Amino acid sequence: MSDAMNQALLLDIATAAVEACPADQTEAVCVESVQAVTRFANNVIHQNMADRGRELTVRAVVGRRIGVASGVISTADEARALARQAAELARLARELPDFVSLPSPQPIPPAPETFCCDCAASAARRAEIVKQVLETAAARGLKSAGALSTHVSSIAVVNSLGIRATRTLTRAHLHTVMQAEDSAGYAAAEGPSLADTRPSEVAETAAAKAELGRKPISLDPRPMTVLFEPVAAAELIEFMAFFGFNALQYQEQQSFACDLLGQQACAPTFTLTDDGFDPRTYFTPFDFEGVPKRRVELVKNGVINALVYDSYTAARAKPPAENTGHALPAPNDFGPAPTNLVVSPGPASKQELIASIERGLLVSRIHYLNIVHPRQMILTGMTREGTFLIDRGELVAGVRNLRFTERMVQALGRLAGLGRDGELHGHVWLPPLVIEDFTFTSATEF
């Protein structure tokens, strides 16, 4: 089935649900997705899976009472039954006192077509791509592990106030760890097309890091200047942004923005935006309520500048705020989140950044990041698979992994370098970042 036909079918299903729902307001979100994951470890493909599914979620509003029903559905009749179930749940619920309304339709700017049919690649094609990584590992005497995943999803959002929106998204992602006897290296690449996975380049990058990191040294944990490669920095930025610029977390007094909104908290060179139409990210013209995603400057020249909102948080803000179109799927009581983050790049190449560091670390990847204190945005995590000592502007040795515990917003106030060349990792496009005095608190044995 073509992409256009698929979107039309999902719209029909969502519309059937909305029309059948005995509620004051109704929203229906229908998502169909096809995903495949080819995993490899010890230089063989050890897991190879695929699945396809279609799910409908109906949110029914009766007064200020809300019910949500979700299910795997195939037909319009099943959609109507789900809608009636949502309305029944709403009648059983009690009020959400500060709920105002589902959103009304707004024009959605056209977005470039992002459907890449190569993301529906065959099992054989995916195996061919993965084998490029396996062969690189074997040739270098390394052990590879990783995964190639492809994802095609179509979504339709319809509500009883007139919203009708649909889009298709494709994503291909390849990541690998190359392991030597006492070292490892990591690399990843992704984008809307299989070509974005650049398997040879990813394999070579990870292999080179594993080889460079042999015979790692131990360092005493202490504050150090760190160059974070984009895949590592993306995790830090994403964690900070998801929690910190989330209007509900702000309204519930759990966000750092409660103390820092409007203040120069980051370096003046740091600008962070969320923009569903930025071509460097996965085009996201509207959110899960069908509201067009606005471009939001979250941090502007170092000033904590703005939050993201959905219809609920916008209406309950004091004074009411503009709905920026950042709703997550219902039922959601986490709040809205930015999912098209862009860190404005700087002027320097990665080599220039390395050359600028007298003594510090290059960190390729982060493991098990978690929030120790949300209001202070204290994060902890480990480095992994490619941590290197920089001495007098050169990578000189692999380093055994370190734990950091750091106040992330304040760390961005010590931003000493921004790369020129960015990469997309998940919800973030960003260049390498150099942060001074990044706090390492302990070390591990490998």
Add this chain to the structure above:
Amino acid sequence: MALRELAELALGAALTAGATYADARFVRRCHQVVSVKNGGVSRMAFAEGAGLGVRVIARGAWGFAATSVLSEASVRGAARQAVELAEAAASSICEPVELAPVEPAVAEVPTCAQIDPFRVPAAEKLDLLMACDAAMDIPGIVVRQAETNAWREEKFFASSEGARIYQERLVTQVEVVATAAGNGEVQRRSWPSSHGGELQARGWEIIEPLSLPARAAEIAREAVELLRADQCPKGRMDIILEGSQLALQLHESCGHPVELDRVLGTEASFAGTSFLTPDKLGTFRYGSEAVNIVADPTIPGAAGSFAYDDEGVQARVADIVRNGIFVGYLNSRETARKLGLDLVPAMRADGWNRLPLVRMTNVNLLPGAAGSLADLLRDTDEGLLLVANKSWSIDDRRLNFQFACELGYRIKNGQLAGLVRNPTYQGMTPQFWASCDAICGEDEWKVWGVPNCGKGEPMQIMQVGHGVAPARFRQVMVGVAD
């Protein structure tokens, strides 16, 4: 066509397409959440779905495909696709997959739940949650949350070896959380534990003993008190971990590193590997002599329990650590065969559209001889009692860890002597468990449910259990995140 017949059809189609082994898992799930926040109903939701997953070995490699369209054509298609995926993988392998033998079982296993949580009227649930909400409504509290979840899962497993196993599972969960804010500080308290509260593979009968509204009032007062409490001290101290925090400690530092698939490298690119390499089996000192850890999926109603795992292997108890020595892994038919080990059933999949992985079941620290928590406190001159997890992090071989808790109590001369806020502690797994010198007894032992253990690509979420009694650890580094 009936669902069991569809499973048979899938097996037939897989074998016809060239599989040498096949299993089919039909799963139907439903989930209900009722959530109250700040006096309003923030979530009243129900989700249901069903589908069939087919796992095969063809040309010596694994393949897996799933479908939620339960028609003959779609099921046949999924089976053929699984074989196609296996054949694509086969071009990369050097050694074919081999499985440890298992006697194929035929069984029907109902839930042990007494009161079906889905039959409890919504009004009754809302009355309870609203009562908790009201109890937490005191000055200083900015967010009041009370939530209950229920899950039902019906699973039918069939294999080309003849296994035919039906299992039903009902799970009930409830949690209350009070968040206080003031003077730039935020503090949270949860009951009965954090990150999911009380979770058991039982029915609504778990609710009444929890005394939720009364406890909700207590935690609200504690959250407000924490705003003014002293910051956690820094340095090395003796710590006692309360049960829910110890459960998570056990989860991260023992449960994960004994998953044999991790050990053998198959999770290296994402979740990581393990420091408990096969050369250590039977000889490595994991902890002090007081430390005995078992995997036990047979405990009725525990979050990680089952009668048969998702390879059709019957549940049994297995030693993991005995008198401090590492002696066993959680494994699968493939990984057990690789190392010549006895099967320790642990293959579990999150729904019909995920293939099974080696997962925790109930990984339990056996009770010790230290009596009650009060006894243990009296026996401790100075230290901290740490309660309810706030955050956790550990390295990718499961050595270096750091935890934050919701609150701590100073211990002085065997007595609790004031609250501390933002307590954190850090350590290395074997040294930490070697410092365990006292574990409370059976009367303090409880199986805690952990609702959201993540693993795999694509991600799978699993409910697991950890039976623990509070325990003491000597000279642990605390106050590491100030």
